Amino acid sequence: MNSTIWSLAESLGLLRLVIAMVGSIALMIGWLVVDAHLWHQSEGVSSEAKQKARLYNASTLITLSIGVLVCYGALFVINLLWALFIISDRVWASMTQTPLSAMEYVTLSWLVASVATVGGALGSSLEGDEAIRAAAYSKREQERRRTLERDNGEDHSHR
Numbered sequence: 001m002n003s004t005i006w007s008l009a010e011s012l013g014l015l016r017l018v019i020a021m022v023g024s025i026a027l028m029i030g031w032l033v034v035d036a037h038l039w040h041q042s043e044g045v046s047s048e049a050k051q052k053a054r055l056y057n058a059s060t061l062i063t064l065s066i067g068v069l070v071c072y073g074a075l076f077v078i079n080l081l082w083a084l085f086i087i088s089d090r091v092w093a094s095m096t097q098t099p100l101s102a103m104e105y106v107t108l109s110w111l112v113a114s115v116a117t118v119g120g121a122l123g124s125s126l127e128g129d130e131a132i133r134a135a136a137y138s139k140r141e142q143e144r145r146r147t148l149e150r151d152n153g154e155d156h157s158h159r
Helices: 003-011 014-035 047-086 089-096 102-126 129-136 139-158
Strands: none
Touching (some): 003 102, 014 047
């Protein structure tokens, strides 16, 4: 956290903070789905196969959403505690020309959590797909996906 982000946080209204939060969470979820290839494509043209794919995708999105929301909340709390520890009212006032209040701590922590979540989405590219899948899927689902990948690989080799 530096004075630039302090000034930004000071100037943002509630609507922009909400948009930043929702946007960063959606970006994180979308990035994880795309980067780790978590979107399930229907194996067949039957309505049952399509329904199964929709259910897998919905459960993936729900699981990722819960995980990202929990991590976002934890990041917000950590940022808030850190801001309370390191930011002095004199330094804040000299940089932003406004007095430091509890709302400024909350606003700053909220903005930093959103910015850090976007950074986390980009940083997740450094993780292997297997690590992301392990976090997103149950053990049984991971085994099912490995079996499908193996079977599809064998099917393609016979053609």
